[in-house]
Amino acid sequence: MLKRILTILLITGLTFSQFFAQESKSGSFARLKAMGNNPFVSDPTDMMVNPAWGNYYNNILFGDLGETIANNFESGGIGQFLTVNFDVAKNFTVGATLARKSFQSSLSIANLDPYNIVGETNNALGTSGLVEMDNNWVIMSSYNFSGHILGFGISYASTISETKPANGGGIRADANQLGINIGYLGKLSPILKLDLSAVLLFPGTTYETPQSSETKFSQSVISIIGRGFYKADNRFTIVPYGKIVKTSGTADLGDANGITTTDLPSMLSFQFGVGVLYKFENFLFAGGPSFGILEEKTPSVSGVSPELTRTTNSFPIWNFGAEWNMIEWLIGRIGYRSKTNTVSNETVASPTNSNETIFTSFDPAIGGITLGIGFKFSGFSLDATINEDVIRQGFNNLGGGGATFAYVSAGYEF
Numbered sequence: 001m002l003k004r005i006l007t008i009l010l011i012t013g014l015t016f017s018q019f020f021a022q023e024s025k026s027g028s029f030a031r032l033k034a035m036g037n038n039p040f041v042s043d044p045t046d047m048m049v050n051p052a053w054g055n056y057y058n059n060i061l062f063g064d065l066g067e068t069i070a071n072n073f074e075s076g077g078i079g080q081f082l083t084v085n086f087d088v089a090k091n092f093t094v095g096a097t098l099a100r101k102s103f104q105s106s107l108s109i110a111n112l113d114p115y116n117i118v119g120e121t122n123n124a125l126g127t128s129g130l131v132e133m134d135n136n137w138v139i140m141s142s143y144n145f146s147g148h149i150l151g152f153g154i155s156y157a158s159t160i161s162e163t164k165p166a167n168g169g170g171i172r173a174d175a176n177q178l179g180i181n182i183g184y185l186g187k188l189s190p191i192l193k194l195d196l197s198a199v200l201l202f203p204g205t206t207y208e209t210p211q212s213s214e215t216k217f218s219q220s221v222i223s224i225i226g227r228g229f230y231k232a233d234n235r236f237t238i239v240p241y242g243k244i245v246k247t248s249g250t251a252d253l254g255d256a257n258g259i260t261t262t263d264l265p266s267m268l269s270f271q272f273g274v275g276v277l278y279k280f281e282n283f284l285f286a287g288g289p290s291f292g293i294l295e296e297k298t299p300s301v302s303g304v305s306p307e308l309t310r311t312t313n314s315f316p317i318w319n320f321g322a323e324w325n326m327i328e329w330l331i332g333r334i335g336y337r338s339k340t341n342t343v344s345n346e347t348v349a350s351p352t353n354s355n356e357t358i359f360t361s362f363d364p365a366i367g368g369i370t371l372g373i374g375f376k377f378s379g380f381s382l383d384a385t386i387n388e389d390v391i392r393q394g395f396n397n398l399g400g401g402g403a404t405f406a407y408v409s410a411g412y413e414f
Contacts, residue, residue: 025057026374026381028409029064029079029104033385034372035321036335039106040227040239040275040286044411047085047095048108049225050183050197051140051151054085054093062381062411066102079104079407086414091145097138097155107223107245109155109179112136113203114221115247118175120264121205121217124253129173130205131159138179148186151197155179169210177203191231199223213254219264221247229277237277241290245269263299273317287320287336305348313342323374331374331383339363379413 027043035041044062046053061084066077079102085095099110107114112133122130140153158176183197201221208214223245230238249264273290292314300307321335341361346354371386385407 025060025413026062026376026383026411028062028383028411030372030383030385030407030409031323031333031374033407034333034335034370034383035323036287036319036337036368036370038275038286038319038321038335038337039241039243039273039290040277040288040319041284041321044083045105046195047083047140047151048097048105048110048138049181049199050185050195051095051153051181052142052149052183052185052197053195054095054140054142054151055091055144055149055185057085058093059086059414060084060411061414062409064104065408065410067407077408078102081110085140091143093142095140097136097140099136099138101132101134101136103136106225106243107201107221108199109153109181109201110136110138111179111201112157112177113175114201115203115219115265115267117203117205117217117219117249117264120251121175121207121215124217124251125207125215127207129161129171129207130175131161131173133157133159133175133177133203136177136179140181149184151181151183151185153179153181172208173206175203175205177201193229193231195225195227195229197225199225207254212256213259214252215254216252217249217264219247219249221245235278235280237279239275239277239286239288241271241273241275243269243271262301265296265298267294267296269294271314271317273319275319282325283322284324285320285322287318290317290319291315292317303351306350306352306354308346308348308354309344310346311344314339316340318368321370329376331376333370333372333374335370335372336368337364337370338368381411381413383409383411 025044028045032038032043044057044060047057063082064079066079081097081099081103083095083097085093088094097110101112103110118130118132122128136155136157138153138155142149142151156178161173164170179201181197181199185195188194204218206214206216225243228240232238247267251262251264253260271290271292273288275286275288278285294312296310298308317339319337323331323333326332343359343361345357349355372384374381374383
């Protein structure tokens with residue numbers, strides 16, 4: 001009986017691994033950017049959103065070297081981070097991430113203050129006393145039982161600014177954020193797999209001075225993301241995708257007369273799409289259409305303005321990408337992304353009425369094609385998004401006018 005159970009567990013594990021083995025464990029944002037910011041592709045960065053992916057992307061060290069602005073070749077590129085994830089016991093992994101405030105993933109617990117509550121607090125107080133958060137840390141884990149994986153992650157960051165004059169009357173300004181995410185990754189049937197996760201962020205600020213009551217801003221952000229992987233045959237997998245994000249918060253503004261409580265701007269967005277994965281030998285294609293709705297509300301201010309709404313309907317949203325082995329150690333990538341938006345924007349007409357403007361916008365405004373390459377030597381990998389100007393102008397050291405690589409990631413499987 002025990003032998004039969006072990007055999008079943010082994011077969012289940014192998015089936016699960018083969019199903020999700022669409023690509024190598026190497027990758028990161030440079031790979032995703034080169035493939036058109038594709039939500040239908042699996043990548044090690046999925047661990048930031050759904051920590052259950054840590055059981056698949058185990059025993060790996062990876063991160064982003066980031067990008068620089070224009071031709072500025074200074075250190076400290078935008079979007080840098082470092083992640084390690086490894087097995088600590090059978091079917092159990094633990095990982096950690098150190099991320100800067102410019103972290104560029106889809107909303108995850110590695111993102112810091114995504115809706116700028118620190119800036120809102122400083123603007124409301126007419127000060128720059130609160131320091132923006134940086135250097136976020138994330139701890140995550142995953143556990144696999146019979147092909148069903150559960151994941152959990154937690155993150156925290158904070159800043160402080162305090163003055164202590166000799167005669168008293170000092171000021172203290174704090175900012176902090178707690179992040180929690182949970183996820184599931186597993187089989188619902190032999191041909192249907194589910195990737196489901198929830199991200200919770202709680203950024204907040206406080207400002208204390210002896211001359212007034214305490215000012216406190218608090219916000220909650222929740223994101224729910226789901227993907228299905230329906231294996232139509234040995235080459236085609238259909239991938240439905242959905243994402244919901246909601247934000248809300250309150251501001252307690254303190255002054256010499258007490259505290260005034262107001263609502264912070266809120267946001268609700270939906271995005272749904274259906275894509276395909278086509279895998280044949282060393283070639284992978286992924287992509288499909290999506291549509292999205294984004295509604296942003298600014299609360300009314302008595303005697304000044306009514307509630308204002310900005311609604312963005314996006315359709316079609318196109319994300320396509322492909323990668324293939326040009327030679328054993330060199331991977332080529334190409335992607336395309338575009339989005340057509342219809343925007344309805346309200347502005348103040350009077351303290352009780354608003355004007356409405358409706359217009360069409362496009363993203364990206366110029367160009368949608370992306371290019372990239374990947375180098376892989378044994379367990380080491382290096383991925384880069386190519387600056388498209390290189391194709392038009394030549395390499396920078398041969399007379400071109402810009403950086404050769406726009407974004408660079410690196411990793412090592414051990």
